[in-house]
Amino acid sequence: MFENITVKGGPLVLSTAAEVDQAQVALGTRFPSGYREYVTQFGEGILGGVYVRIYPPHQIMHGENSQAQWLARINQYWFWDDDKELMPKEKALQCVIIGDTYDGDELIIHPDDPERIYVLPRHSEAALVAGNGLAQAIEWLCSSNILTEAFTERDFEPFDSRVQA
Template identity: 30%
Template sequence: MYIVSQPKPLTDEQQLRLSQVNAAIAPPGYLSFLQRFGEGTYRGWMNVQLPDPEVLKPFAEYDLWEHDGNSPITQEQIAQCVAIGTTVDGDFLAVHPPTAQLLWLPRHADQIKALSLQPGEQDDEETYAFVMDEIYSWVYGSGREGGVYYEPWTGSRNHMFLRLPPGEGQLSLEELSGMCRLAFPPDFIEESLYSCHLFYQELGGYVRFNYANGQEAAIMYEQDAGQTCKTMEGWLLSKGCQPI
């Protein structure tokens, strides 16, 4: 698994919160994953967070989900759930300590689901990465393609957005990303039909090309990598990009 930037160590208070989690209820590898890598985003999809017993309590008062005979918990029991992750789409991953269930509370569906995971051979940080991939396959019906990476929340991330305007004789974003990886060989690449991420340890981040949009490029970087960012920005401007 590629780690985008230096993880931010957990504070003593955060370590205490984590130590109070029942390891028998938490998903395999969840505790050791957070202890090693800290909070962050896995593969641009799942936000791995410290356990939060408060965030779901207000949802017990809203009729967001159906609670029939197929529901693993009642509406009132939502207040007992401890959130351990969210997706970029707004879904919740939570544990329900009284019943020792791992639950999926979807943003765009009306049924809460209990997740049954295959037991891992060992309980380490890599195990939780496999767990999240298994959840993705269950939610979307297929495995997630592309590279495996984790983006720690450092609190010192900066960003810069640029636009590649359309025009006769102008490069496409796909062509630009190909040229960029030749000019600046990346440490890791994640590419799909919709986007391309070129990762650089020197940046503590990546250069992103939004193929779906067709015009947007962005540089995500740590505060102490400003000079490297300026070098890449200058190169992108020389190829026709414009700052936003």
């Protein structure tokens, strides 16, 4: 599924299948296909040099931009009203954040259809659909030429957000 990704550096900061399961129970939803594979095979890090970050369970539950912090922030600063049919604020407040881009675009899923990955772009007031399943969403983020110039690099650089520099 992610065979075109090359790990640069290390060590990997992997999540366990049990951590994924615990987060799904706590959040009341499953993650999209590919998520478990990604966080257990690559873990926490950044893909595409400095572009896509898929949050591991510990980040979603307790990290710097945890689910609770993210919900509070978007509830206060909601501005994606250009496509209320695709993602009204009420629906977004039911979503789960699963990652972001270094540019500040946020990747979310809705419990009714966790396969469909939405993007709340930093520089646009309309939500987007990145695809179904994590592999398709990552490919769209890297190659659609919509949020950033398309690039072919699929290098993954691990890091641990729990370690203070």
